[in-house]
Amino acid sequence: MRNRILTFVLLLVACGNLCAQQKKSSDLLPAEQEIMLKYGADRLGKRHDAAMERFRSHRLGAFIHWGLYAIPGGEWNGKVYNGAAEWLKSWANVPSEEWMKLMNQWNPQRFDATKWARMAKEMGVKYVKITTKHHEGFCLWPSKYTKYTVANTPYKKDILGELVKAYNKEGIDVHFYFSVMDWSHPDYRYDIKSEDDEIAFRRFLEFTDNQLKELASLYPTVKDFWFDGTWDESIKKNGWWTAHVEQMLKEMLPGVTINSRLRADDYGKRHFDSNGHLMGDYESGYERRLPNPVKDLKVTKWDWEACMTIPENQWGYHKDWSLSYVKNSVEVLERIVHAVSMGGNMVVNFGPQPDGDFRHEEKELAEAVGRWMKKNGECVYGCDYAGLEKQDWGYYTRNGNDIYMVVFNLPFSKWLTVKTPKELKPVEAVTLDGQKVEVVETTNNEYNVKVPEKIIGDPFVIKLKVEIVNGSVDKYKAALT
Numbered sequence: 001m002r003n004r005i006l007t008f009v010l011l012l013v014a015c016g017n018l019c020a021q022q023k024k025s026s027d028l029l030p031a032e033q034e035i036m037l038k039y040g041a042d043r044l045g046k047r048h049d050a051a052m053e054r055f056r057s058h059r060l061g062a063f064i065h066w067g068l069y070a071i072p073g074g075e076w077n078g079k080v081y082n083g084a085a086e087w088l089k090s091w092a093n094v095p096s097e098e099w100m101k102l103m104n105q106w107n108p109q110r111f112d113a114t115k116w117a118r119m120a121k122e123m124g125v126k127y128v129k130i131t132t133k134h135h136e137g138f139c140l141w142p143s144k145y146t147k148y149t150v151a152n153t154p155y156k157k158d159i160l161g162e163l164v165k166a167y168n169k170e171g172i173d174v175h176f177y178f179s180v181m182d183w184s185h186p187d188y189r190y191d192i193k194s195e196d197d198e199i200a201f202r203r204f205l206e207f208t209d210n211q212l213k214e215l216a217s218l219y220p221t222v223k224d225f226w227f228d229g230t231w232d233e234s235i236k237k238n239g240w241w242t243a244h245v246e247q248m249l250k251e252m253l254p255g256v257t258i259n260s261r262l263r264a265d266d267y268g269k270r271h272f273d274s275n276g277h278l279m280g281d282y283e284s285g286y287e288r289r290l291p292n293p294v295k296d297l298k299v300t301k302w303d304w305e306a307c308m309t310i311p312e313n314q315w316g317y318h319k320d321w322s323l324s325y326v327k328n329s330v331e332v333l334e335r336i337v338h339a340v341s342m343g344g345n346m347v348v349n350f351g352p353q354p355d356g357d358f359r360h361e362e363k364e365l366a367e368a369v370g371r372w373m374k375k376n377g378e379c380v381y382g383c384d385y386a387g388l389e390k391q392d393w394g395y396y397t398r399n400g401n402d403i404y405m406v407v408f409n410l411p412f413s414k415w416l417t418v419k420t421p422k423e424l425k426p427v428e429a430v431t432l433d434g435q436k437v438e439v440v441e442t443t444n445n446e447y448n449v450k451v452p453e454k455i456i457g458d459p460f461v462i463k464l465k466v467e468i469v470n471g472s473v474d475k476y477k478a479a480l481t
Ligand code: FHN
Pocket: 065, 084, 086, 087, 228, 229, 287, 307, 315
């Protein structure tokens, strides 16, 4: 009998595991069917403290991918590789000892943290995510836990420290990108297949803890840790460690935010736990892609942040951008607004040159985005999902009773269709420089908003002031068909 009960219990557990693995992320189970997790989500729903509100209201950030990979810029032994430049070590199969010889060439004479911070300020970004250490293992700070750091290069200086200081001086928050996967570390394992692997990987996790604690104590103004390189089996089999890291950093730095990419639960399920709850503070799976503005409205239920490259897939500096499509500033702006319209943040990536300057295409793009943001930023900062049906002319964003219509596609009719939910009634429409715009009600809860006379080619914004009404005015009787 006892054996039968045991078998039954084991079957239940096995089924629980299987169901957990097969469930789609974000498919919530009814509460009574949820499985017990030690390392699942620590919270249900969004965080609403001041630090998280700050993260959310910023909406626009920049990413910096800077490491040794900037030196070869996608070329190794005369061969140019099309893939992401920061992965060159892997594309060209370069052993770590050889790759790390690039440290002898790390001497970015044109690097000026103050100029970087001014560029970010001009672009209108509210935070910058910096690669403290990418997969290659080279650290932009003088870590005492490895020899592969800026301190052991001809440049010697603490790049990360200089950047934190300069960005903070401009009022820009700094977020730390940190790759757990570290190609330079002898104890890193892609999977755990033996006891030796387990012992080595335990050492590796301790080393990683030390580096993280070091970063948190050397640079206590850091506002966010953005983990990457966390997809390997070795990490998925150590979900406990991912929960521990989140807790450790939150104890050291109250208010700090952590992305979902760090986390794996008891069953190795990532981002969303086996019960469908988001782990970490915001979802970070949207990389070089965005949720569909009609089909994926579920994302408005949690915080999320997307990141994008300017060329197709180059994060670190690649010397030849002609190898893939390069987005123009309007395409970048459209992605920024698209993210905000669905309640997300957008982070635009830059890959500085090995000399410490930015390539001219990046500078020009940052300037163009900045010009637009200066004029139109109020439809981005502090804005959220508006709750209106998407229209072909562009995107809605919302801040309280102000709904922003951000127009990217101009219709020939010169009328912009707006459909509101029953409880919302537009009371006024103006351009951001204050010109009044005509609004005509065409049928119940549907309006035509006139395109302003003077449109100068850029995507433009109409601010629709709305009031909340009880039920709709039934002016047009529904047809009896
Ligand atoms: O492999 C990296 C890649 O180089 C880059 O850092 C991006 C940024 O989101 N993350 C990884 C791929 O997901």
